[in-house]
Amino acid sequence: MSQALTATARLKPEIRLAQAVSEFEADLSGEQKAVFRTNKANTIQSSPNTQDVMRLAAEIDRASGRNGRCLGPRLMNLLQAVQKFAALGDVIVGGSQNLIACGIWTIVRTSLQLLTAFSSYLEKLSMLFMKVGRSAPRFESMALLYPRSRDLQSSLCEYFIVVVHLCHKILQFTRKSNLKKFGSSLSDSNLTKYQSDLESWGSTIKEEVGLLMAARIEEEANKNSKLRDVSSKFFGTASNQQKVQARQRVLDICTNFDHMVVWKQIRKAGNTNIFCQCPHYQRWTSSTTSNSLIYTGKLGAGKSVLLANIVETLHLQVQDEVIPVAFFFARHDVSESLKAQTVLGSIARQLLERVSDLTKPAELLERINNMDPPEKVFALLQSTFPQGYRVFIIIDGIDELGQEEREFLIRHLHTLQAMFAVSFCVSLRQDANDPLKIGSEQLSTVTITSIPENTSEIELFISQELQRCIESKRLIVGDISLLLEIQETLTKFSQGMFLWVALQIESLCAMETDEAISRALKDLPKGLSETFWRILQRSQRLGRSYQKSILELVTVAQRPLTLEELREALSVVPGDTKWNPARLLNNIHSALACCGSLVIIDEEELTLRLVHHSVKQYLLLEFKDPASGPITIVEAHARMSDIIVTYLSYSDHGRQLSKAIIPEIKTDETMNGIIRSTRYSLDYMSWLALKLLRSQNDSSFNMAKTLAEAKAARFHSRDHFFFRDYAMLCWQSHISQSLPLGPKISSLFERLCERKALDPITMTNDEASFLLFRAAETGNISAVR
The missing domain is CATH 1.20.930 (Transcription Elongation Factor S-II; Chain A)
Known part of the structure; x- marks a missing residue:
């Protein structure tokens, strides 16, 4: 047995992956094998795409019962990773590799479908899929990078070996009797091992992709023919490689915005199918010409959830047809999503992604280079799809856009409806925008209807x-x-x-x-405003000193902050440029309790956001704390600006952390400050604390190793500076809204500009113009000169 294991370990990863796939198939029943082989053959004939991922997630949700929690979105990141690996078969040489990749997609699909009969286990597995999905290899550039690195190929094989083994474990679990299922193999310890392995390989793949991307940039600069020759061997021909590069160029010209994140968050909020029996909806879906359906409803009535469910239902309804479904969910706290060009670019990218060969539109890029972005995107679409091409487009949150952006978007959506047979669906708040005021009369064949009665x-x-x-x-x-x-x-x-x-x-x-x-x-409470007020008053006692700060930062953040980013931001004392880790909150979750249920943590992204956009409106227009006064947009931006300028002025950002020599320390020596000196992981630090405290009675215990672990964790955290990326990317948005800066912050800001510590490349022309205008208007032109 040991010799067999040793021999297996010596086999190449791709061979072990093929073995894992074969072993899974061999363990299926006769009936299951027949279905498996049919599905696998279909996958080989037509590689899965993004819509197949949406479809499979929806099927899992429907099969497990609509009355429970929506689990499909939790599965999607890992499903996307499997889909992208299966799609590599279209561009790389090797029929056997293609068979294996398509086999993995079929294995994952089969195992999930088998598990739908066991809802409690499906919920547990969906959490695992969601956690490992954060590090799953879903890189858009994978098709270009895969042929260039043997290490990347091996790591991907190792990753999917773990995926197949996990699916095999699921298969074995579903075959157990009810008695044996109780406390069976899908235990927490087993799942933790799979999670650890997948996260480890996911991290390795991410590092390799980063190195390859850097090498690719250098190669392009040096025109390195040797690397291109190696790539050509894997692609089969140079023309295949050129097709992949052309495809990526076309997609990137549209946008790189991830439209799936917000949709998944909204879809998890609830299930509904009340629209299915609505005559307006039925006419909208059956029309073969351009038409528009506008749903209206009061604040908090579930309009976004309705549209998120429509997106999912359409993916299931059109699966046997060639009608694409494109969607975009704008959100008040993601500034990039509030730009009309981002919306149009995302819609275009979703449509173009369905086409495997984008050589023709890529050739067009040179000729349309001087066009405005919307016209450029429309030219790409016209060169790819025929006149009258039928499309479903769903857009939510359109009333979150500013008036100019909204009018711009509506105007270009009308242009799109003139080009193709676009069935367009949007939602609007009854108390915010009359559909006519946003220019909806410009759209084709408009139907306006209220959300169906939902008692x-x-x-x-x-x-x-x-x-x-x-x-x-x-x-x-x-x-x-x-x-x-x-x-x-x-x-x-x-x-x-x-x-x-x-x-x-x-x-x-x-x-x-x-x-x-x-x-x-x-x-x-009679309505939402009174509800918000009561929640904040009741929660204030849990952290009065942090409540207003947290609400201000979360309200004006240009994208949702992570827990670590907020934790660091709250530790900053404006004007004090000495980094002091002792100021970091030991428990950010405890601090967030002062905001009650109005600030929530996304389970997948681990970011913070207001529970609903109406909370932001309430905070800026109605909320007034008797002790600290109201929250204003200017003061909120000013707080963020002060934090950003001070944070970027920390001297530690440019300093290399040196290695510390850890002496031998006995536990009877002082332990004061050890816990507070580390800010890497609250759970990890709790474990270290208990380890130290339980060893106090043993005077001979040498805690040098434990202290070294704590120091290493501290250095790891300090070396990352979690808030730095946000500060560098978004400083201009906040400063332009909070000028004039105070004397001390203004002085620090000028020094940052003199040292060229702020990257102006992150600014668009409009943002730069607005910043200069505000600087001149407030007499702060020297700060941005």
Whole structure:
């Protein structure tokens, strides 16, 4: 046995991957094998694309039951990695490699479909997929880089060996009897091992891709023919390589914005199919000419969730047709998503991604180089698709765009509808924009309709949320009949607002007695503004000193901040340029409690955002803290500007951290400050703390190794400076909104400019012009000269 294992270990990764695929197939039943081989043959004939990823995730959700939590989006990053690996078969030489890659896609699909019958295990596995998906190899440039590196090829094979082994474990689990499933092989320890291996290989692949990208840039500069020759051997011919390069050029000219992130976040918020029986929707989907469907609804009524479900449903409905579905969800706290060109570019890229050979539009690029971006994108589309080409386009959050951007977008969407048969769907707030005011009359064949009556879905939503809260022990009641009272009361006063209901349930979970819950049900807030006010007042006691700072920073951030970015930002004392890690919050989660349920952490991206765009409107227009006053857009930008300028002035940013010599230290010596000296991981530091404290009775225990680990973690964290990337990318947006700067910050800012520490390349012409205008207007022109 040991000799067999040793022999296996010596085999090349691609051979071991082929073995893993064969072993999975061999373990299938006769009926399963027949289905597996049919699906595999279909995949070989037509490599999976992004729409297949959407479809598979939707199928898993539907098969596992619509009444539970939406799990499909959690699977998508890893599914995209598998899809991109399978798609490599279109551009690299080697039929066997193509067979293996397509086999992996079929294996993942098969294992997930088998697991849909076991909802609790599917939820656990979806969490694993989501976590490893953060580091999954989904690089757009993979087709160009794969042939250039043997190390990258081996690492990818190792990564997908782990994926196949995980799927094989799922297959074996589904075959167990109900008795054996109890406490069976899908244990936390098994899943943790798979997660660790996938994250490790994902990190290795990321490093290799980074090195290859740098080498590729250098190669282009040096015109290195040797590397190009090596690539050509893998591609088969130089023309194949040129096709891949041309394709990437065309896609990148559109945009690099990831439109999937916001859609996934919104899709997870809930399920709905009320639109399916709506005559307006049915006419919209069946039309073969350009038409427009506009849904309107009150604030918090679930318009975004409705459109997110429409996107998913369309992917399932058109799977046997050649009708693409493109979508974009603009969000108030992602400034890039509020630009019309980003929306148009993303729509164009999604359409062009479906085409494997983009040589023709690539040849057009040179001739249209002087065109404005929208015209350039439309020229690419016209050179690729025929007149009357049928397309579904769904856009949410269009009323979040500024007036000029909105009008620009509507005008060009109308142009798109004139070129192709575009069925366009959008949502608007009833209390914010009359559809006519945004220029929707310019669109083709417009139908305006309110969101269908949703009382039954509100009732189901309340029931499901209460069930989850009870299962997670976040809501505890002594008298179970109180649950019926909660359901009836929330349904009665919801006024069709899912957001209002969700926030009331969160508030009820904080109640400690049945009496408190009953009292709260008799005094529910009348609307969203009163709800927001109560949440902030109740949560303020958990961190009054941080509440306003956090709300200001989250409100004006140009994109959602990560936990580590906010943690570092809150540690900055404006004007004090000495980096002091002792100021870092030990528990950022505890600090965030002062904002209650209005600031949430995205489970996948690990970023912070306001629970709804209406919270931002409330904070800037209505909120007023009796102690610290109102939040204004200018003061919020000023706080962020002060933090950014001070942070970028830290001397540590340009200093190389030296290695520290760790002496032998006995545990009976002082331990004061050891825990606070490290800021890498709260869980990790807790483990180190316990290790040290439990060793105090052993005077001979040498804790040098433990302290070295703590120091290493500290250096790792300090070397990263998590907030630096955001500060370098977004300084101009905040400073232009907060001029004039205070004397001390202005002086620091001028020094940064003199040292050329601020990169002006990140600024667009419009941003640079606005910054100069504001500097001149406020008498701060010297700061940006």
